Structures are given as structure tokens and as C-alpha cells.
Amino acid sequence: MDQDTLRYGADTPLARRVVAMRSSAVRDLLRDAxxxxxxxxAGGLPAADQFDVEGIERAFAQAMREAPRQALQYGATDGQASLRESLAALMAQRGAAVEPADVVVTAGSQQALDLLARALVDPGDRVALERPSYLAALQAFALSGARFVTVPAxxxxxxxxxxxxxNGPAPKFVYLVTNFANPTGATLSLERRRALIGWALRRRVVLVEDDPYGELRVEGVAHPPLVALARETPGAAHWCAYVSTLSKVMSPGLRIGFAVLPRWLRDAVVRVKQALDLHTGTLVQEVADRYLRSGRLAQRLPQLRATYGARRDALCDALGARFGDSLRFGRPEGGMFVWARFTDGTDASALLPAARDEDTIFVPGAAFYDDAPDPSALRLSYATLDPGQLAEAVERLARAHRRLRAGNPTAAAGLEAGAAAGH
Incomplete structure (x- = not known):
């Protein structure tokens, strides 16, 4: 009996929902990285060279100096009161007036998605999400038994x-990454945000807005979050849930996420969280609170945006120069990802092994679909490499592409001609 059968086969007592879980393409690629x-x-990791190590170190020291026993003790399930105040202040900066009592602190935003699914979804319930969508959300919702209704983007x-x-049966909730979506990099327009809120109120559907990248806007005008726009329509805020994280702007290692929820949903989520992990770590909450109150995050955001903007431009410029018309992609206004599609018949999943041989990797777009994936699509992250490294990574990807297409001289010649012409 092979190892996979021993681990997942009929001879094991694993739950069917666990056996049915598909492996995360990104997790597997992180090993290659x-x-x-x-x-x-490949990975959606923030830039480690941009971590404010000194500022976070100071916040740790301050927490242990000012409240060591509180920081090391059990805490409230919904989060430390002081941090919830700081997160409410952060939401005000994002254009949403919320109360600290509306905030639940979670172990990263991924836990918030899991908690919401557990609180809302019965097996077989329909959940609507954009197509393609964030793959870890697909995994979390599927684990709760959701059936997916996909909406093109x-x-x-x-x-x-x-x-x-x-006009068919309404989904239990709609899940969207509204700013610089993972994987497409697209931002939901203001017109569509308002239309979605009106529809949710009429159909009594919860809107789950995931906003991990909103602070990483490098150009353009920011739109208010749904939870803020919903205040314009009486009763609409009752159906809006907002999820975010400090992972992309402070540190993912701290595992600080949060959700802003209507009271009925907040109470349910807190009950579920209490059953799962009692509370998010108190020490990291105390550190995050002191870091936010220090003002260092606000001071560092311009530098972080400038860094990501330069890296985005380096990736897009290199893709245009090396691939020409054989690859179509958008230039996102922020975030961490470029979504691209081959126009020459290249299958991104088939390209990956060749790219790995050239010492570069990416995520094939198929990972972000529940069904009927686009084989031509791929997600490219620019966050962790500097401009020179990005140019070299694209050069390696282009070599892999030429190798894959070597059996079709016309296509290979077309790539060279397209590269000479630019994008």
C-alpha cells in the first residue's frame, strides 16, 4: 500500500471532509521557494526586507515592561479591549466608523474566514464568490460543507x-476580496459596491468583504469598504462583515487578523472561536496594540507602498519586454499580484515544471478555480523580490516558456518577435 493510501485511504479513520480536501498549490510551492x-x-508573502523589526521589537519590550502578567495570561475571546480600540481607530482611517465592540480579533484573517463559515454555513448551503477566487477561502468554506456559486470577474x-x-435561491453569503483581489489584482468598483449592498439587503444575504491588501494602494483612488457604504442605506449594515489583517503591513508571524461584524453575527463568531481556541494570543495582541498606537505603521506605509509600486512596475515591464503579445496581463493599482494569461496556447500547469528547472516558480491559475479552470492563467507575485531579481525571474520564465514551446518553431519565433516589439 502506497504512502498516500496509508494516509488518506479507506483504511484510515479520517473524516470524509478531510479526505476530500485538495492540497494547496501555494503551500506546496513554498517548499520549492x-x-x-x-x-x-509564487507565494503571497509580504516583503520580509520591509518588516519594521526595530519597531516591533520595541513594542514587544514595551508590552513586557508595562503589562507582563496581562500579556502572559489568558484573555477575552473577542480580543484585548485596547487592541480592539486601536483596530476601530484603524477602521476610521479606512473610512468606516465602527465601535470597538464590533471588532473580533482573530489568529490571522484566515481564521476569521473559517469562523464565519462555521457560524453561517450548514452542509450544502450555497456560497457565492468571484471566479477565480482566493484559494484558501475555497478550502475554508468547503471544509464547512459549502457549495459554490461562482460569479465572473x-x-x-x-x-x-x-x-x-x-432570481434563483439566494446564497448564504457572498465572499469578495474587494481591493486588489487575490489572484486577479482587480478592485471592485464603487458602482458595483453600492449595487451589491442594495441586493444583499433585498435578498437578506451576508456580504463577507476580505480586505488584506487595501493599505497597499500605490495609485488611484480608494473606495470605501462595504461596511462604510452600508451606513448610507438603513438596515444594510446588518448584512455586512469586514475581514482584514495586519499580516501584509506589519508581520504575518504575529497572526493578528480581525473582523468587524454586526452584533448578531459577532456574538455567534465569538461563541465558535471560544470553542476552537479560547482566544488569540494575548502577548501578540499587546504587541500589535502598542505598535499601532506608536504611529509607526502610518509612518512606514508610504515607504511600503513605494517599494511595492517599484516592484510591480519592474515585473510588468519585464513581462512586456520578454513575452510581448503572447502574454496578457493587467497592471494592478496596488496589492501584491499580477494575473496573466497566455494567448499562444501555453498551459500554465505544464509550464511550471520547466520554470522550476530554471529556478523560478509561479502559481498556475487553475489553483484559484472551484471548477473549469483557465489553463492559460497564472498568478505572479512581485512582493518579495527586488526589481533586479524580478527581471531575472522573468528571464528564467521566458527561457522555460521557450523550452516548452520548442516543439513548435512558429510559436517560439512568435515569442521572440513579440519580445522585440514589447508589450
Whole structure:
């Protein structure tokens, strides 16, 4: 009996829902990213060279100096009161007036998604999400037994008008990454945000807005979060849940996420969280609170945005120069990802092994679909490499692409001609 059968087969007592879970393509690729010499365009990791090590170290020291026993003790399930105040203040900066009592602190935003699914979804319930969508959300919702209803997306985010026009059974909730979506990099337009809120109120559907990247806008105008726009319509805020994290702007290692919830949903989520882990770590909460109150995050955001903007431009410029018309992609206004599609028939999943041989990797777009994936699509992350490394990674990717297409001289010649012409 092979190892996979021993681990997952009928001879084991694993739950069916666990056996049915598919492996995360990104998690598997992260192992490759550790290989010496590898230039990874795969993982959605923030730039480690931008971590404010000194500021976080000071916050740790301050927490242990000012409240050591509180920081080392059990805490409240919904989070430390002081941190919830700081997060409410952060939401005000994002244009949403919320009360600290509306905030639940979680172990990263991924836990918030899991808690919401556990609180809302019965097995077989329908959950609507954009297509393609964040793969870890697909995993979390599937583990709770959700069935997916997918909504196509374009440059303005999810095509909300498809939901509005659908008179069939309403989903239990809609999940969207509204700013610089993972994987497409698209931002939901203001018009669609308002249309979605009106529809949710009419159909009594919860809107789960995931906003891990909103602070990473490098150009353009920011739109208010749904939880803020919902205040314009009486009763609409009752259906809006907002999820975010400090992982992309402070440190993912601290595992500080949070959710802003209507009271009925907040109470349910807190009950579920209490059953799962009692509370998020008190020490890291005390550190995060002191860091936010120090003002260092606000001071460092301009530098972080400038760094990501330069890296985005380096990746997009290199892709245009090396691939020409054989690869179509958008230039996102922020975030961490470029979503691209081959126009020459290249299958991104088939390209990955060739790219790995050239010491670069990416995530094939198929990982972000529940079904009927686009084989031509791929997600490229620019966050962790500097501009020179990004140019080299694209050069390696282009070599892999030429090798894969070597059996078709016309296509290979077309790549060279397209590269000469630019994008």
C-alpha cells in the first residue's frame, strides 16, 4: 500500500471532509521557494526586507515592561479591549466608523474566514464568490460543507450584475476580496459596491468583504469598504462583515487578523472561536496594540507602498519586454499580484515544471478555480523580490516558456518577435 493510501485511504479513520480536501498549490510551492537559488514569483508573502523589526521589537519590550502578567495570561475571546480600540481607530482611517465592540480579533484573517463559515454555513448551503477566487477561502468554506456559486470577474472586480439578475435561491453569503483581489489584482468598483449592498439587503444575504491588501494602494483612488457604504442605506449594515489583517503591513508571524461584524453575527463568531481556541494570543495582541498606537505603521506605509509600486512596475515591464503579445496581463493599482494569461496556447500547469528547472516558480491559475479552470492563467507575485531579481525571474520564465514551446518553431519565433516589439 502506497504512502498516500496509508494516509488518506479507506483504511484510515479520517473524516470524509478531510479526505476530500485538495492540497494547496501555494503551500506546496513554498517548499520549492526555499531551494537555494530559487527566485519565487509564487507565494503571497509580504516583503520580509520591509518588516519594521526595530519597531516591533520595541513594542514587544514595551508590552513586557508595562503589562507582563496581562500579556502572559489568558484573555477575552473577542480580543484585548485596547487592541480592539486601536483596530476601530484603524477602521476610521479606512473610512468606516465602527465601535470597538464590533471588532473580533482573530489568529490571522484566515481564521476569521473559517469562523464565519462555521457560524453561517450548514452542509450544502450555497456560497457565492468571484471566479477565480482566493484559494484558501475555497478550502475554508468547503471544509464547512459549502457549495459554490461562482460569479465572473473583470477589471472592475466581480460582475455583481450577474448576482442581481439571478432570481434563483439566494446564497448564504457572498465572499469578495474587494481591493486588489487575490489572484486577479482587480478592485471592485464603487458602482458595483453600492449595487451589491442594495441586493444583499433585498435578498437578506451576508456580504463577507476580505480586505488584506487595501493599505497597499500605490495609485488611484480608494473606495470605501462595504461596511462604510452600508451606513448610507438603513438596515444594510446588518448584512455586512469586514475581514482584514495586519499580516501584509506589519508581520504575518504575529497572526493578528480581525473582523468587524454586526452584533448578531459577532456574538455567534465569538461563541465558535471560544470553542476552537479560547482566544488569540494575548502577548501578540499587546504587541500589535502598542505598535499601532506608536504611529509607526502610518509612518512606514508610504515607504511600503513605494517599494511595492517599484516592484510591480519592474515585473510588468519585464513581462512586456520578454513575452510581448503572447502574454496578457493587467497592471494592478496596488496589492501584491499580477494575473496573466497566455494567448499562444501555453498551459500554465505544464509550464511550471520547466520554470522550476530554471529556478523560478509561479502559481498556475487553475489553483484559484472551484471548477473549469483557465489553463492559460497564472498568478505572479512581485512582493518579495527586488526589481533586479524580478527581471531575472522573468528571464528564467521566458527561457522555460521557450523550452516548452520548442516543439513548435512558429510559436517560439512568435515569442521572440513579440519580445522585440514589447508589450
Amino acid at each position: 526555499q531551494r537555494p537559488g530559487m527566485l519565487s514569483l 473583470d477589471a472592475d472586480g466581480a460582475c455583481v450584475e450577474r448576482l442581481v439578475a439571478d
